[in-house]
Amino acid sequence: VNLLLVEASEVEPNRAVRVADRRARHLLRVLRVTPGQYVRVGIVDGPLGQGIVERTSDDAVELRCTFDEAMPSRPPVDLLLALPRPKVLQRLWAQLAALGVGHIALTNAEKVERDYFDTHVVTPETYRPLLIEGLQQARDTRVPTVSLHKRFRVVVEDELDAQFGRGIRLVAHPNAPHGVAHQVSATHATRALLAVGPEGGWNAFERELLRSRGFLEAGMGPRTLRSDTAAVALLALVHDALRFP
Amino acid sequence: VNLLLVEASEVEPNRAVRVADRRARHLLRVLRVTPGQYVRVGIVDGPLGQGIVERTSDDAVELRCTFDEAMPSRPPVDLLLALPRPKVLQRLWAQLAALGVGHIALTNAEKVERDYFDTHVVTPETYRPLLIEGLQQARDTRVPTVSLHKRFRVVVEDELDAQFGRGIRLVAHPNAPHGVAHQVSATHATRALLAVGPEGGWNAFERELLRSRGFLEAGMGPRTLRSDTAAVALLALVHDALRFP
Numbered sequence: 001v002n003l004l005l006v007e008a009s010e011v012e013p014n015r016a017v018r019v020a021d022r023r024a025r026h027l028l029r030v031l032r033v034t035p036g037q038y039v040r041v042g043i044v045d046g047p048l049g050q051g052i053v054e055r056t057s058d059d060a061v062e063l064r065c066t067f068d069e070a071m072p073s074r075p076p077v078d079l080l081l082a083l084p085r086p087k088v089l090q091r092l093w094a095q096l097a098a099l100g101v102g103h104i105a106l107t108n109a110e111k112v113e114r115d116y117f118d119t120h121v122v123t124p125e126t127y128r129p130l131l132i133e134g135l136q137q138a139r140d141t142r143v144p145t146v147s148l149h150k151r152f153r154v155v156v157e158d159e160l161d162a163q164f165g166r167g168i169r170l171v172a173h174p175n176a177p178h179g180v181a182h183q184v185s186a187t188h189a190t191r192a193l194l195a196v197g198p199e200g201g202w203n204a205f206e207r208e209l210l211r212s213r214g215f216l217e218a219g220m221g222p223r224t225l226r227s228d229t230a231a232v233a234l235l236a237l238v239h240d241a242l243r244f245p
Numbered sequence: 246v247n248l249l250l251v252e253a254s255e256v257e258p259n260r261a262v263r264v265a266d267r268r269a270r271h272l273l274r275v276l277r278v279t280p281g282q283y284v285r286v287g288i289v290d291g292p293l294g295q296g297i298v299e300r301t302s303d304d305a306v307e308l309r310c311t312f313d314e315a316m317p318s319r320p321p322v323d324l325l326l327a328l329p330r331p332k333v334l335q336r337l338w339a340q341l342a343a344l345g346v347g348h349i350a351l352t353n354a355e356k357v358e359r360d361y362f363d364t365h366v367v368t369p370e371t372y373r374p375l376l377i378e379g380l381q382q383a384r385d386t387r388v389p390t391v392s393l394h395k396r397f398r399v400v401v402e403d404e405l406d407a408q409f410g411r412g413i414r415l416v417a418h419p420n421a422p423h424g425v426a427h428q429v430s431a432t433h434a435t436r437a438l439l440a441v442g443p444e445g446g447w448n449a450f451e452r453e454l455l456r457s458r459g460f461l462e463a464g465m466g467p468r469t470l471r472s473d474t475a476a477v478a479l480l481a482l483v484h485d486a487l488r489f490p
Contacts (some may be wrong), residue, residue: 002469091336095474138468179489183427221488223383224247229477230338236478237485244424244465 001026002138004041004063005132006072011043017051020060021242027061039063041154042141042175044132047071074142075100076191077238078164080155082109082125082198084227086121092228093127097134097144099235107149109157111200122148156209167191169215171202172234176219180234183216184241192241196231222234246271249286249296249308250377250385256288256310262296264303272298272306284308287386289377294318319387320345321436322483323409325400327443328393329472331366337473338372340354340390342379344480348408352394352401353464354451356443367393401454405438412436414460416447417479421464425479429486437483441476 006017020026027033031052039062041051051068052239056062083106084092096104106122108114120126124146131143147163149155168189170180184192195202195210202210209218218237225233249272251262264272272278278298286308292315296308328351329337341349346421351367353359365371369391376388392408394400405414408447413434415425430435440447440455447455456462463482 033286036305095471098468098470098474099368099478103322137471140468179485181485182489221484223343223345223385225343226340226382229343232474233344233481239466240424240426240482243464244427 001030001136002040002169003048004039005044005136005141006041008043008046008100012034015060015065015067015085016054017041017065018060018062024059025043028056028059040139041065041067042135042139043067044141044228045071045143046141047140048141053215063221065126072141074237075144075239076167076242077101077235078103078105078167078191078193079231079235080105080107080160080193081231082107082196082202082227083112083116083122084198085113086116086119086171088226088228089121091131092231093130094134095232096235097131097140098138099232100138100239101144101235102142103164105143105147105149105155108152109198109206110203111198112120117148117150147222150208153209156213160213164193167193169193169195169210169213170238171195171207171215172197172220172230173207173217174220174222176217178219180218180237181241183218185239185245187216188245190242192242194234194238196227196234199227246275246381247285247382248293249284250386251286252288252423253291254289260310260312261299261307262286262310263305263307269304269306270362273301273304278306278324284310285384286310287380287384288312289386290316290388291386291483293384293386301344317386319347319489320385320389320484321412322346322480323348323350323404323412323436323438324476324480325352325438325440326476327352327441327447327472328357328361328367329443330358331361331364333471333473334366335371335375338375339379339382340473340477341480342376342385343383344477345383345385345484346389346480348390348406350392350393350394350400353397354443355448356445362393362395397451398454400456405458409438412438414438414455414458415483416438416440416452416455417442417465417467417475418452418462419467421462423464425463425482426486428463429483430490433490435487435488436473439479439483441472441479445470
């Protein structure tokens with residue numbers, strides 16, 4: 001953990017913060033903080049800052065904090081992700097937040113099993129702590145927003161334009177002649193919406209619907225990847241293309 | 246699993262193959278193969294091909310196979326990876342093989358705990374099945390070779406040149422002014438050796454030694470990633486840069 005994230009409600013008016021849960025155990029046992037030491041802190045969906053350790057006990061740490069004026073901007077990449085298997089998604093949440101995603105829209109597709117939508121992995125109680133774990137790793141405060149869409153056609157036809165107006169839209173395809181970087185620089189995009197399909201790929205109807213709504217295909221080579229590997233790989237490519245246009 | 250991988254010793258002179266382990270269970274329970282059906286097959290470190298299912302029973306599948314003349318070429322990327330935590334490495338093996346790596350050199354570094362070298366995760370008994378799982382996902386047959394290096398200085402100073410003579414050498418650094426794609430295209434490289442540091446980063450000595458041995462720094466942005474996420478992200482960037490120069 002490279003950043004101690006706290007909720008706005010945990011910050012007293014005098015900027016004092018007391019943590020007494022697993023964050024405290026991490027500070028005490030792994031980072032071995034002692035009074036007088038500075039720690040990077042951040043407010044969830046708020047600014048970054050730093051805290052000086054004022055007091056420690058066996059299971060709690062008290063800090064006095066200062067925070068920046070501005071908060072970090074939202075990552076310039078959003079994700080339309082065919083709902084992965086629960087076990088895979090469980091592993092993916094923290095990595096998505098660490099790589100940086102503004103919004104995660106989880107969608108159905110032909111090759112997504114319907115009952116994946118009924119598992120605890122898609123509940124805020126499960127994913128929010130994992131997203132925050134990823135943010136603490138990457139030193140960011142902006143929690144990705146998450147939406148669930150049981151009908152692929154509805155989200156793509158009716159909801160994408162309202163939620164993701166600007167920016168380039170990309171979908172990976174094994175044989176596409178151009179890569180992500182080429183597509184991003186050719187369109188001078190500064191934001192991207194990335195569609196990542198299910199393990200078995202989008203079917204012909206889904207692929208055509210994405211194309212009709214402005215998704216450009218980007219080549220990823222012939223290797224079929226598990227959806228978590230594919231999502232991490234594509235997010236890295238898009239972030240890199242936006243960073244080095 | 247998108248490919249049934251078999252060992253050369255499992256192929257009879259008449260090209261018959263019989264599997265009766267978890268591969269058979271996958272064919273029977275998940276892919277639900279029946280006689281007459283074709284299955285993609287490959288020989289470990291040998292050619293790809295296809296097999297026709299000749300007979301099935303409750304726990305075994307018999308196929309008759311044909312194989313290509315040539316075998317797939319080795320992936321054009323090698324990895325110098327600071328040994329990750331066992332739990333992280335366990336998750337990483339299959340992903341590395343799926344993304345495509347020629348050789349994986351696992352090395353010590355200041356921020357690597359020494360006892361990571363004594364765990365079962367670095368034994369062929371553990372990693373070989375995981376590498377093969379990744380190859381079956383990606384439809385490749387070439388198993389990455391793996392070496393272990395307890396002394397960073399020795400592997401970088403004395404062994405890299407012999408093992409990885411040609412190709413560009415890259416190491417990620419948060420503030421480097423150029424990205425992976427720029428470095429690869431500027432050098433017209435067709436192979437790459439990628440150094441991925443420990444969670445806390447390379448120390449000043451390690452960074453300097455890598456630089457002195459020709460490693461170019463490539464920017465990855467300010468977000469600190471877990472080493473498995475970083476390895477997947479960097480491998481994706483290098484493969485993409487080599488594919489679309």
